Amino acid sequence: MISAHFHRKLAGRGRAGGRLRRTLGRTFALLVMLIGALGSTVVRPRTVTACRSSSAFFASTGVLSIRRWQSAVPGRAYPPLPKKAKAVAVPAAAETDNTVVSRLPSALTDIYALSEQELCGFLQNTLHQPKYRAKQVHAWLYQRGAASFEEMSDLPKSLRLGLAEHFKLGCLEVAFEQVSKDGTVKRAYRLADGQLIEAVLMPYEDGRRTACISSQAGCAMGCVFCQTGQMGFARQLTESEIFEQALLFSRDLTKGGERLSNVVFMGEGEPLNNRRQVFGAVRRLNADLGIGARHITVSTVGLAPRIRDLADAVDDPEGEGALLSQIKVAVSLHATRDAERTAIMPVNRRFPISELMAACQYYVQRTNRRLSFEWALISGQNDSPQVANELGRLLSPLKGKCHVNVINVNPTTGFEGQPGSKAAMDRFLNILNEDWGIPATMRVRRGLDINAGCGQLKNELLTRELSAKVLAATPPRSPEASSA
Ligand code: SF4
Structure with a gap:
């Protein structure tokens, strides 16, 4: 019922x-x-x-x-x-915080991931060391270029052992290295979760030692002339993964009596899509390696709102803004018309040239700092006098506050564009300098003999690893099959 x-x-x-x-x-x-x-x-x-x-x-x-x-x-x-x-x-x-990824596979903590205060706290509270030891350890890590705790010869042995028990020195492993005839060193690093990233050290005749480092593993921006863009995005790098790329070069230079003088964020990734970690790394480069903010360049494909945010850093002169308003900003332009720019840089669909240039003007007005524009010269596409004149006109509102770096495009698999001729380069520079009064210089391509273009070494390494895996997985042919 x-x-x-x-x-x-x-x-x-x-x-x-x-x-x-x-x-x-x-x-x-x-x-x-x-x-x-x-x-x-x-x-x-x-x-x-x-x-x-x-x-x-x-x-x-x-x-x-x-x-x-x-x-x-x-x-x-x-x-x-x-x-x-x-x-x-x-x-x-997306700007994701994946600090945890780099910490997962090892029980030891990466000592480079600690701030000076954290290191000091650990030494005092856990290893019961006097305060001055933190300064000593810090100096060994960042100024004296120690590659192991054992090398820290003026520390007591018990402290060196204590450090080795709790920490490892970094989380990047050199997977591959090439040295060019011109002294350029290109490295592929393997991260703790297996991802590969690239970094390059470029020694210049005037004494500058410049590290070009990555801010992301892969890149989502899809610029067609870039090998990394063709490979796609894997993940954001953490502050210490970014910082360590420069630190490892600095460490090597210190051993040879030199020092790292400049850092450019022109490796894999769009730095302004990973700002929190990139700006953290900028702070570390400045505080730990003593690299002046004016010697640090952040390059962007032209994320207009992020350029405006950087300009607004001047509103925070007591905090982060003090540093961020001093760094150099380089904008990759490469074309003067939307259709042409979109064809090689898909980001232009989102932030067309007019919006980008408005953000650049805002940046210059607010910071009173000079902007750099990067121009990859591609034969027959953007190297004509007509394009040079269009570029001069486009940049004339920024006259006196901008500079153009022209570099011949790096020949890349999957992109048919070829470098411009010397005559085209000279003509292009001449029009900008003489006719428009826009300072323009040619950036010399480095490490041409070692695949130093962005993503090229990583691509080569991945191809090699893949072939090795395929070979290992292929059963050996029987003699009969071979003779057949
Ligand atoms: S050029 Fe830079 S922004 Fe463009 S795809 Fe390559 S790494 Fe990304």
């Missing part, structure tokens, strides 16, 4: 039936939400992260998908996946 009544209600006959259905529906929805919330709480070693959803989980770690999370480093013990999580893609340009 009760059952018949219940079924009648559920079947929806009468007002009571509707009420019951609504009540059951709400209870069920509450249960689903509760289970979902519990299921998406992920516990990881040394880290507890509560994620709103599986996509938030992957976005927060910078891992592209479950498949890549599991296969990033075969054989490494990764934490269990959240149940029922689906493969999702991280929004290409």
Whole structure:
């Protein structure tokens, strides 16, 4: 009888039936939400992260998908996946904080990831050292170029052992290195999660030693003339992964009695899409390696709102702005018309030339600092006198506050464009300098004999690794098969 009544209600006959259905529906929805919330709480070693959803989980770690999370480093013990999580893609340009990724595979903490205060606190509280030891260790790490704790010869042995017990020196592993005839050193580094990134050291005759470093593993911007752009985006780099690229060059130079003088963010990635980590690294370059902010250049494809944000750093002269308003900003332009720029730099669809130039003018007005424009000369595409005149006209509102760096495009697999001729280069520079009064200089391409273009070494390395894997997985041919 009760059952018949219940079924009648559920079947929806009468007002009571509707009420019951609504009540059951709400209870069920509450249960689903509760289970979902519990299921998406992920516990990881040394880290507890509560994620709103599986996509938030992957976005927060910078891992592209479950498949890549599991296969990033075969054989490494990764934490269990959240149940029922689906493969999702991280929004290409999202600024994600994936500090945890670089810390996962090793039990030792990366000492370069500690601030001076954190190091000081650890030495005092855990290793019971007097305060001045922090200064000594700091000097060994950043000024005296120690590559191991053992080298820190004026520290007591017990302290060196204590440090080695808790810390490792960095998390970048040199996967490949090439040295050019002109002294340029190009390295591919393997990160703790298996990603590869590139960094280059360029020695100049005037004594400058410039490191070109990456801000992301891969890049989402898709510039067609760039090998990295063709490979796509993998993840954001952390502050210490960015800083360590320069530190390792600095360490090598220190051993030879030299010092790293300049750093340019022109390696893999769009630095202004990873600002928090990049600006953190800029602070470290300045504070730990003593590189003046005016010797640090951040290059951008032209993210107009981010250029405006940089200009607004002047509003914070007591804080971060003091440093950020001093760094150099370089804008990759490469074309004077939207259709042409969009064809080689897809970002132009989002921030067309008029919007970009308005942001550049805003930057110059607010900071009173000079902007650099990068121009990759491509034969037959953007090297004509007509284009040079268009560029002069476009930049004339910034006259006196801008400079053009013209560099012949690096021949890249997958891009048909070729470098311009010497005559075209001279003519182009001449028009800008003489006819428009816009200072323009030719940037000499470095390391031409060693694939020093952005992404080229990494591409070569990945191709080699892939061929090695294919070879290893291919069963040897039997003699009969060979003779057949
Ligand atoms: S040129 Fe720079 S911004 Fe463009 S795809 Fe290459 S790395 Fe990214």
